[in-house]
Amino acid sequence: MTPEEFRKEGAKVVEWLAAYYEEIGKFPVLSKVKPGEILAKLPAKAPETGESFDQVMEDVNEIILPGITHWQSPSFFAYFPANASFPSILGDLLSSGLGVQGMLWATSPSATELETCVMEWLAEMMSLPETFRYRSSGGGVIQDTASSSALAAVVAAREKASAYTTNKQGVTRRMTAYVSTQTHSSLEKAIKIAGIGRDNLRLVEVDPNFAMDPGLLSEAIRKDKEEGHLPFFVCATIGTTSSNAMDPIRKIGEICKEEGLWLHVDGAMSGSALICPEFRHFGDGLELADSFCFNPHKWLLTNFDCDCFWVADRRHLVNTFSIVPEYLRNQASDSGEVFDYRDWHVQLGRRFRSLKLWFVIRHYGVDGLQQFIRNHVNLAGQFAGMVRASEHFELITEPPLNLVCFRLKGTDEENMTLMNKINSGGEIYFTHTKLAGKVVLRMSIAQSHTSEQEVNTAWKLIRDAAEKMNRK
Amino acid sequence: MTPEEFRKEGAKVVEWLAAYYEEIGKFPVLSKVKPGEILAKLPAKAPETGESFDQVMEDVNEIILPGITHWQSPSFFAYFPANASFPSILGDLLSSGLGVQGMLWATSPSATELETCVMEWLAEMMSLPETFRYRSSGGGVIQDTASSSALAAVVAAREKASAYTTNKQGVTRRMTAYVSTQTHSSLEKAIKIAGIGRDNLRLVEVDPNFAMDPGLLSEAIRKDKEEGHLPFFVCATIGTTSSNAMDPIRKIGEICKEEGLWLHVDGAMSGSALICPEFRHFGDGLELADSFCFNPHKWLLTNFDCDCFWVADRRHLVNTFSIVPEYLRNQASDSGEVFDYRDWHVQLGRRFRSLKLWFVIRHYGVDGLQQFIRNHVNLAGQFAGMVRASEHFELITEPPLNLVCFRLKGTDEENMTLMNKINSGGEIYFTHTKLAGKVVLRMSIAQSHTSEQEVNTAWKLIRDAAEKMNRK
Missing domain, CATH: 3.90.1150.10 (Aspartate Aminotransferase, domain 1)
Known part of the structure; x- marks a missing residue:
């Protein structure tokens, strides 16, 4: 496809999407297809020779569309929001088109520095504590999902608590983590992946509003210490998925400080509300947290994927995740003057995700x-x-x-x-x-x-x- | 932004990208900016009120573009390829615009079934073994990066080898894994994250072509067994990042079968070549592998992110990653008739990535x-x-x-x-x-x-x- 053809076909896709949003109310919100119905309509083998773009778009209409559950419908009230917006879609299009890798500063300085910029903007907009700002010891990075943020937090916490021995020797003793019965399943998943084990994850009971009971948290930590385990991690939630319960961050944070545990605050679904002063009290105590995340791809007009993750001390992340093979070494990284965000998460490759967030914040x-x-x-x-x-x-x-x-x-x-x-x-x-x-x-x-x-x-x-x- | 405005602004972004590709040769391939230069040009705070789209695009030209290292330039020969194509960019645009969540079959059946379809197409195109096909015990799923595939493989292998006890109790004994000195750094990262520990990762020496020496692999496994450890995982590579070395998959696979170890084959950079019959010998022995991945986002015209990951027995993945909170339960999942791909990897949320791959395969x-x-x-x-x-x-x-x-x-x-x-x-x-x-x-x-x-x-x-x- 030449740039000239891209102009033509690109216009068709833009038109298709504009019309889709104009007519979205006409589709059943929840797809009515049966298991296997879509697959049965698709050829079993790839075409030997290329097909026309119009043919593909026709199949989008005939085959794909009936199997879509319309998350962008104004009548979608299921699960959690995944709201998108036209500015976000266009920022994402630019990211797809530029096709740069943001793994290292050197592989596209703008990808790293625009990310630092929008994470600072958001920190300011949400009045996040100074500890999370990049000019202090912390900083922010865009992850794909809150599940990946949870895993990054758990692993960094595991390393910190074990004086960086688990990365080297593996998990060699019982380490215990604490969430509430209402905490998102991604935390259990992260605890399993990190080799901690489900048996060492304590589900603290909740109060009548389904928020974590800090007294019971204290007790659980004390009990584990008495039994010789190593408590290392607590996750508190701003807005649980199930019922939007608000854990008492400050009280939990005070316990974590006293006991020396890593506090991760998961605001995936509801953290966006902190941009409004009247809802900021739900984040009261965040200055006691070691990490915090929320998802603009849920409730801030930014299409999936876009999870914003901050840490109070970025060294814990970098010490945990950094590996520098020779073929990735470069002068900028060696200078220590730049952030290489691939050291802040599991993945090496990274999309230029800050573009869409920048488009959204500037447009609105x-x-x-x-x-x-x-x-x-x-x-x-x-x-x-x-x-x-x-x-x-x-x-x-x-x-x-x-x-x-x-x-x-x-x-x-x-x-x-x-x-x-x-x-x-x-x-x-x-x-x-x-x-x-x-x-x-x-x-x-x-x-x-x-x-x-x-x-x-x-x-x-x-x-x-x-x-x-x-x-x- | 209304659909009507989206038509107008969307046309501008399409035009911008078409012109970008026409003029890409004019830019320095490696960005010449200094650390901090981009950030210094960006405002310290987000705008209080919305700005015009033209203003944002002007800043893309003035501020962002000088900080881009042009991965899509025909004169980019660095690191590894990350090639994109116009059909892929448009498929991705459609995915951004539809904004659906593919975490469960029910949350958009087309997202799950088109993914199954294109993974089957690719398996056929590459002559992958029957074990990887979804009609047998295996199947394929799209991950973001090969790092995530490596982590999924390591954790599933850890679970299988420990009879599913590490998910429950955590890592409680020394388990050992094997890669070559040339294996990608993401494997070391995965071993650390999974709580196995870098000390339990053996770097097997290579032959003069930088391919893993299977004799030395055998010896290393035997030695660990003698010392009472539990060898559980080997990664072989089709095309190492550093020098494109080809590990002898068949010989390594035979050792893994004999010793009962999980074999993951990492074809991230070079696996795409298997679509050509004359290069398929590099994958000889893949029927002995438990998992395999390659990245269409590297060398198959599909823009980042898109890593294709297959397993020979999907139960190991699902048993490892599945957690079903009540708020995600639905009739289709309960029926057991569908795949819920969120059980095949770390993340819960998932983008509709198969669209771009489908666009690419059909176009070319x-x-x-x-x-x-x-x-x-x-x-x-x-x-x-x-x-x-x-x-x-x-x-x-x-x-x-x-x-x-x-x-x-x-x-x-x-x-x-x-x-x-x-x-x-x-x-x-x-x-x-x-x-x-x-x-x-x-x-x-x-x-x-x-x-x-x-x-x-x-x-x-x-x-x-x-x-x-x-x-x-």
Whole structure:
């Protein structure tokens, strides 16, 4: 494909996407295809000779589109948000097109330095503590997902606690880590990967709001110390995935400081809210944390993948991950004057991800992004109000931000039936969780184009379906 | 930004990229900026209110572009290739725009099933063993990088060898792994992350072609067994990064089968060559491997990130990585009829990466991709011929594919001086390594638009610079 042909075909893809967003409301939000249906429509073998671009785009329409669950639909209320925006898509396009590797400063200085810049901008926007700023001992880096950040934090913590012996000798003693029963599954995954073992991960019980109980955390640490283990890591969450619970960062942080444990704060889903002064109290105590992450690819208009990860002392990361084979040595790295971000995570190769984040922040400005967050929080408040006022439903938690947890007054089975029935209709898509042993329905209100209209429609669908079930 | 504005701004970015590729030869391949220069030009704080798209694009030209090292330049011969193509960029654009999560089958069935499809296409194109096909016990998945594949392989192997006890109890005994002295640094990184420890990684010595010596591998395994350790993992490489050495997969595989070790084959840089029948012998013995990966984002016209990873028995991956919190449970997953690819790697969230690979394979066809590989191998052969014929240089290895390792007949310092002088000129960019203790220069010939002309120009620059140094 020549640049001239790229102009032509590129225009088609841009047009396709513009039209997709104009018509997104027409598709069932949750794809209706059956397992194997898409695969059966695709040829078993690759074509021997090249095919036309138009043929490929036709298959996108005919084969791929029916198997899409529309995460960008304004009526997508499932799981967690993954909101995108046009400026982000265009920043990402530029990144794909430039095709540079950001593994070392030297392999594209702009990729490293723009990343440092946007991470500083965000730190400032969220009033993150000085420890996380690159001019102090810390700094920020963009990872793909919060799972990778969790793994980086666990491994760096493991190294620090063992005086850098586990990298060398492997895990040779029982080291214990602490999360709440509500902490994201990626933490358990990281603990397993890092060779610590699931048996050494303590699930601390939560209070009635599903937030970690700091007293029980203290007890668990003391018990492990008494038994001769080496407690090394705690993860606290700003906004759990299941119910948006807010762990008490400050109290947990004080315990971690006292006991000498690494505190990682996972704000993957809800950390974006810290850009608004009125929600910043959820991050109170972050200056006691050793690492913190949140995902602009969830709730800050930046398309996947983009997780922002900060550490209070970058030496722990670099000491843990740095390996310099001769073929990557270069004058800039040897000088010690630059960051080589490949030493801040698992992967070597790295995409120029800061571009899309830079496009987003500049297009919307701090004001625009704050409005975006506030709008969703308001909509969630309205939805919660409708649940509260209804006779058939109950609110399970007071939503701190944009996730509403509620349930039909009835059995778990009735709740699941209600949800599956509505989802199969295709007008909206929402999902469930379990809290205190009971099925709970979740409305995650945070897609880029969600407005009062979609939220009201969703409530009407849910309420009407419940009334129909009641009449039977 | 409305869809209408996206049409307008999208056209600008497409035009920018088309023009970039038309003019890419005008930029210095290796960026000439100094550490801190880009960051100093960027504002210290994010804008309060939104800025115009044109302003952002102007800054791309004025601030970002000078700090780009042009990986897509036809005169980029450094490190390893990271070639992109217009069809890939457009497939990636579609992925960014759709913004779907491929973590579960249910979260977008097309994302899972198109991935299964293109992984099957590639398996067929490369004549991979039946064990890697999804209709048998195995299957393929797209990871971000070969580093993540290496980590997935190490952890799955660790679990299998310990009868799934390390996930539960952590690493509780000495487990040993084996690579060659030339194996990629990502394997050492994975061994450290997985809690095995660098001291338990054996670096097996290589033969004169820098390929692993299987006799020494056998000895190392026997010795560890005698000392009561648990050998569990070997990595063999198709085309080492440093010198493109080809480890003898079959011999190593036979040892692994006999000793019960997991064999991972890393074809990150050179595995793409297996799509050509005449290069398929480098993969001889792959049916003995437990896992294999290669990077279409290196040498198959697919922009970063895209690493293809296959396993012979997917249960080992799923048993290792699967964690199902209630909020991710769904009918399709519970039915067991679908793949949920998030259980095949570290990350939970996943991009719709198969789209770009599908666009590439369909646009070029198998024939076109084979021609692409053959062209680079021919060019490398021509370059090696010129080195061989020259009085000032010597060829260090016979290039098996597209990487030429050579050196100026002189000191290490003279070689480095020569290389740095040429790179600072900006016309080409190539890098060095060390082989058998000596500095060696590397020409990695594999960018999308590299032709005989750029290779000849590169050789002329190198030869002329050497003659000038000689005259001094």
